Every structure is written in C-alpha cells, then in structure tokens.
Amino acid sequence: MNILVCICHVPDTTTKIKFNGTELDKNGVQFIIGPYDDYALARAVELKDASGGKLTVLNVGEADTEPTIRKALAIGADNAVRINAHPKDAYFVAEQIAAYAKDKNFDMILMGREASDYNGGQVHGMVAEMLDMPCVAPCMTLEVNGNVAKMGREIEGGKEYVECEMPFVAGCQEPIAEWKIPNMRGIMMARKKPLEVIEPTTESAPTEVVNYELPAERGNVKMIDADNLDELVRLLKEEAKVL
Amino acid sequence: MSVLVYIEADNNAVKKSSLEALTYAAKMSAGDVTALVTDKAEGLEDLGKYGVKTVLQVSDDKLSTRPVSAIASAIAAAAQKVGANAVVMSRSSTVDAAAPRVGVKLKATVASNVVALPQTDNGFVVRRGVYTGKAFADTKLEGEIKILTIAKNAIGVEETGSGAATVEAFSPEYGAKDFAVKVTDVKKQEGDILLPEADLVVSAGRGLKGPENWDMIENLAKTLGAATACSKPVSDMDWRPHHEHVGQTGIKVAPSLYIAVGISGAIQHLAGVNSSKTIVVINKDEEAPFFKSADYGVVGDAFDVVPKLQAALEKAGI
Numbered sequence: 001m002n003i004l005v006c007i008c009h010v011p012d013t014t015t016k017i018k019f020n021g022t023e024l025d026k027n028g029v030q031f032i033i034g035p036y037d038d039y040a041l042a043r044a045v046e047l048k049d050a051s052g053g054k055l056t057v058l059n060v061g062e063a064d065t066e067p068t069i070r071k072a073l074a075i076g077a078d079n080a081v082r083i084n085a086h087p088k089d090a091y092f093v094a095e096q097i098a099a100y101a102k103d104k105n106f107d108m109i110l111m112g113r114e115a116s117d118y119n120g121g122q123v124h125g126m127v128a129e130m131l132d133m134p135c136v137a138p139c140m141t142l143e144v145n146g147n148v149a150k151m152g153r154e155i156e157g158g159k160e161y162v163e164c165e166m167p168f169v170a171g172c173q174e175p176i177a178e179w180k181i182p183n184m185r186g187i188m189m190a191r192k193k194p195l196e197v198i199e200p201t202t203e204s205a206p207t208e209v210v211n212y213e214l215p216a217e218r219g220n221v222k223m224i225d226a227d228n229l230d231e232l233v234r235l236l237k238e239e240a241k242v243l
Numbered sequence: 244m245s246v247l248v249y250i251e252a253d254n255n256a257v258k259k260s261s262l263e264a265l266t267y268a269a270k271m272s273a274g275d276v277t278a279l280v281t282d283k284a285e286g287l288e289d290l291g292k293y294g295v296k297t298v299l300q301v302s303d304d305k306l307s308t309r310p311v312s313a314i315a316s317a318i319a320a321a322a323q324k325v326g327a328n329a330v331v332m333s334r335s336s337t338v339d340a341a342a343p344r345v346g347v348k349l350k351a352t353v354a355s356n357v358v359a360l361p362q363t364d365n366g367f368v369v370r371r372g373v374y375t376g377k378a379f380a381d382t383k384l385e386g387e388i389k390i391l392t393i394a395k396n397a398i399g400v401e402e403t404g405s406g407a408a409t410v411e412a413f414s415p416e417y418g419a420k421d422f423a424v425k426v427t428d429v430k431k432q433e434g435d436i437l438l439p440e441a442d443l444v445v446s447a448g449r450g451l452k453g454p455e456n457w458d459m460i461e462n463l464a465k466t467l468g469a470a471t472a473c474s475k476p477v478s479d480m481d482w483r484p485h486h487e488h489v490g491q492t493g494i495k496v497a498p499s500l501y502i503a504v505g506i507s508g509a510i511q512h513l514a515g516v517n518s519s520k521t522i523v524v525i526n527k528d529e530e531a532p533f534f535k536s537a538d539y540g541v542v543g544d545a546f547d548v549v550p551k552l553q554a555a556l557e558k559a560g561i
C-alpha cells in the first residue's frame with residue numbers, strides 16, 4: 001500500500017494564544033503535529049505494518065517545521081516531503097498537496113479532519129476535488145479489504161458507515177487509532193530517513209487574515225450556595241434569560 | 244448580491260441551523276436569496292418569511308443519505324444557475340465535507356466557521372473562529388464567489404421577509420464519481436435532542452465516577468429539554484458514546500446554556516464549549532479551573548447538588 005499522510009505544525013493544545021499584529025506570537029510556544037493528523041498518521045502506520053508498503057509524510061511549511069516532520073518519521077513514516085512555503089490558507093495548502101500527489105499513485109491520502117490552528121477543515125475536501133477522488137471526513141474508523149476501504153464517519157448524533165474504492169482521501173479523527181509515541185529506535189532511525197524539500201507551485205492564496213482578536217473574557221463568576229439553588233434558577237431565568 | 248443557501252431538513256422540517264444561514268444570507272444580500280433543498284421537507288413556501296424568493300428542490304432518493312460529492316455537485320450547479328455571488332450554509336457534517344468541494348468546483352473562496360456578517364467597506368472581510376475558539380481571525384476573501392459556512396448559534400434566527408417563496412423542481416447533473424462513496428449503514432440515536440443542534444446542554448465529567456451515575460444527568464437534561472454531553476476521558480472510558488464528547492478533539496458546541504458537572508475545565512475542554520452564551524459549573528473543588536470561565540458556579544458534590552438543582556427547577560415549574 002502506498003500511503004500519503006499530510007501533517008500540519010501547530011501550537012501545542014495547551015498554548016495560550018497571543019498575537020503580534022497578524023502573526024502568532026511564537027514566544028515560548030511548543031509546536032506539535034496537528035492532533036487530528038497524529039490520528040491519521042497512527043492509523044497509516046498500523047495499515048503499513050499489517051500489509052506492507054510505503055508511508056510518506058508531507059508538510060507544507062518553512063524550515064522550522066522539520067522537527068515536527070522528524071517526529072512523524074520517528075513514529076513510522078518511511079520518508080518525508082516538505083513543500084517549502086508558509087501555509088497561507090487551506091486552498092494554497094491543498095493545491096500544493098494535490099500537485100505533489102497527482103502522479104504518485106497513492107492508494108490513500110490521509111490527514112486530520114482539521115488543523116487545530118485555523119480549524120478550516122477544508123484541505124481534505126479540496127485535495128479530493130482537485131484529484132477527482134472520493135473523500136470521507138470526519139473519518140473515525142478505517143479498514144481496508146482488497147481495493148475497498150470501509151470507513152465510519154461521524155454525523156449528527158451518530159455514525160455513518162461507508163465504503164469506497166481506493167484511491168481516496170480521508171480527514172481523520174479519534175478513535176481511528178491510538179496515538180503513537182516515538183521510541184528511541186524510531187528517533188534514531190528518523191535521523192537517517194530522507195526528507196525531501198521541494199518548492200511550491202504558486203505563491204498566491206485567496207484569503208488573508210487582516211486582524212486577530214481574542215474573545216472577551218467572561219465576567220467574574222457569580223458563586224451560588226449549594227443550599228440555595230432556587231437562586232441559581234432565578235438568575236438563569238431573570239439575569240441570563242436562558243430558561 | 245445573489246446568495247444561495249443550502250438548506251438541510253430533518254424529519255421533514257427545516258433545521259434551525261439552516262434558518263440561521265438564511266438569516267445571515269438575507270442580511271448580507273439585501274433580499275436576493277435562493278434556497279436549495281435536497282432533503283425531504285414540508286412547508287418550503289414558508290421560507291419566504293426568511294427572505295427567500297425561490298426554493299430549488301431536488302427530489303431524488305439517491306440524495307437521501309446526503310452523499311457528500313453529489314450534494315457538492317448539486318450546490319455548485321444551483322449556484323451557477325442563479326449566478327450566485329455567495330453560497331451560505333450552516334456547519335454540519337454534510338456542509339463541512341461538501342463546502343471545500345464546492346469551492347474548488349466554482350473556483351470560489353471558502354471561509355469556514357464564520358461567526359459574524361461580512362464587512363464590505365474595504366474588500367470582503369469575515370470573522371472566523373480559529374485556534375479552537377481561543378481567537379477570531381478577520382479574514383479578507385478575494386475572488387468573485389464566496390462560500391461561507393456559519394458557526395452554530397453565532398447569528399440567531401430572525402424573520403426578515405414576508406410572503407411565500409416559490410418552490411421549483413431542480414435536477415442537477417452529477418459527476419461520474421459522485422456516488423463513489425456508498426453508505427452501508429447509519430447508527431443514530433433517535434428521539435434524543437442532538438448535541439450539535441442543542442440550545443441547552445448538560446455535560447458531565449470524570450467527577451461522576453462511573454456510567455451508572457448518569458441517570459441524574461439525563462433527568463436534569465430531560466427537565467430542561469437539553470442535550471447531554473461529556474468530557475473526553477468519559478467517552479474514552481466508554482462511559483458515554485463518543486458523539487457526546489465535547490472539546491478541542493470532540494464536538495464544538497455553542498448553546499445558550501452549558502451546565503458542566505464534575506468537569507475540571509482543562510483548556511482542551513474549554514476550547515469546545517467557551518462560545519456558549521452562559522456557563523454554569525458544578526464542582527466540589529473550589530479551585531477547579533472551570534470556575535474562571537464560568538458565569539455561575541456552585542461548589543459542592545455533584546451527587547448532592549444535581550438532585551437539588553433538579554428539585555429547584557421543578558419547583559420553578561420548568
């Protein structure tokens with residue numbers, strides 16, 4: 001099986017977000033593989049371990065993302081590609097991925113359901129449309145049987161089970177696989193694995209962030225005595241007007 | 244500006260979230276709104292109340308499971324038919340998956356998770372929720388056609404029009420691979436209030452000790468007409484189904500009222516719930532971080548507080 005996993009490089013989930021104008025303030029921020037991408041990678045490693053093949057990991061990013069890419073290699077990808085560009089927006093990233101993947105005969109292209117920075121959730125669908133492939137997202141289970149992939153997809157209030165032939169694209173989320181933590185051997189091996197750097201096909205992107213803003217802080221919490229819950233009900237009715 | 248709105252219906256009724264998309268579209272377009280419906284739905288003429296002039300209705304059993312690619316083709320075809328400058332839809336499992344495909348088909352610019360009306364004095368700028376609710380990004384969109392997916396409960400529903408909409412049959416052409424993904428089974432909880440749609444949510448965490456203690460949470464939810472939700476460890480341990488898990492890696496909710504019982508308020512949990520209008524936290528630990536993000540707090544043991552809250556609600560006739 002020939003699998004491509006696309007990963008993004010995002011602030012750790014515990015990061016308090018701050019900005020310098022229209023740039024994220026990276027001071028003291030730890031970067032990680034996008035949490036949803038990590039699930040996609042973990043499932044790809046399992047599929048490769050079970051039936052052989054090749055697992056390529058791809059990131060659209062500048063040189064500072066290489067430690068994140070090396071981590072994906074340590075978890076089990078065989079080789080890596082970095083498309084040397086600032087990931088300006090979903091369309092830009094999708095275009096880079098599609099241009100790279102179009103003649104590589106991948107059986108599946110996996111990634112997270114969304115990046116935990118922009119939360120766009122668009123890249124998988126765009127890549128699929130650009131390559132005229134089916135796409136399943138958010139994909140919670142993935143089994144392969146011959147040329148057919150069976151997937152479980154989250155829908156409102158439940159789950160939908162689908163199948164399609166390879167090749168396909170999926171935007172993954174838990175519980176598709178358990179996250180894998182790189183071991184010492186994986187980390188040593190990752191240093192020697194190939195990491196190819198290629199240039200983007202274009203520089204243009206259709207969207208641009210012109211301003212960031214943080215949500216208003218919630219006002220001071222009003223504490224209510226556990227023996228006076230009539231008061232809580234009254235406040236919810238009369239003050240918050242939500243009952 | 245001509246705006247197309249993709250409408251979803253459940254049990255023959257247009258979803259509230261779709262009415263929000265219509266409200267958004269009516270406000271941004273000053274009156275030129277067409278709706279596209281591919282689900283079975285009754286009373287579509289009534290969408291006139293939300294400013295819709297024409298409803299394009301696709302009646303095709305092949306679309307009953309909302310196959311994403313085919314829905315994307317239908318939306319793109321409808322947008323072309325009406326010469327739409329924008330396509331507006333409320334976020335859902337179908338819309339989230341279809342919007343990027345529509346964007347590529349129409350060579351349009353997509354903005355997802357939009358929380359406010361566009362600013363048009365200097366280009367076309369929409370506010371999106373990013374960093375899992377920890378920030379907003381005002382985003383300028385280039386291009387002739389814009390595709391916007393609207394975050395739930397960000398806009399509200401308002402009747403902006405009058406008169407009846409005209410309902411027209413519409414038969415889009417599909418692409419060769421539009422039905423390549425076959426739905427083999429659907430497992431849905433019937434009857435309950437669906438979490439992503441809910442206006443009130445009662446949520447509980449590891450503080451509840453075990454799945455056998457959820458009766459009181461369900462009773463509270465039933466009294467309020469609320470959906471139930473949970474923290475990640477609770478669904479990881481299979482105390483509750485996965486689709487109830489809210490937060491950064493779960494469902495993001497933005498109800499009018501979110502009641503959190505026995506949940507610590509970790510940053511990843513807050514990320515999925517901090518857009519709620521009012522947050523009530525019940526926790527026995529007065530130092531629990533969730534109190535900092537709450538509007539109302541009660542320090543106490545859930546097993547004592549929840550039944551008392553239930554009684555107080557009943558006493559108030561709720």
Ligand SMILES: Cc1cc2nc3c(=O)[nH]c(=O)nc-3n(C[C@H](O)[C@H](O)[C@H](O)COP(=O)(O)OP(=O)(O)OC[C@H]3O[C@@H](n4cnc5c(N)ncnc54)[C@H](O)[C@@H]3O)c2cc1C
Binds near residue numbers: 013447450505526544
């Ligand atoms: C990458 C990543 C993503 C994550 N995504 C999510 C996510 O999407 N959603 C999510 O929820 N978590 C997520 N988490 C996990 C998150 O960090 C916390 O571990 C989790 O939210 C804790 O759940 P909890 O509050 O139910 O449990 P705990 O942290 O164990 O807290 C239980 C709380 O219950 C209180 N309590 C105990 N007994 C009682 C009682 N009898 N009455 C009242 N209160 C009581 C305690 O004081 C405590 O505050 C994520 C973590 C990571 C690393």
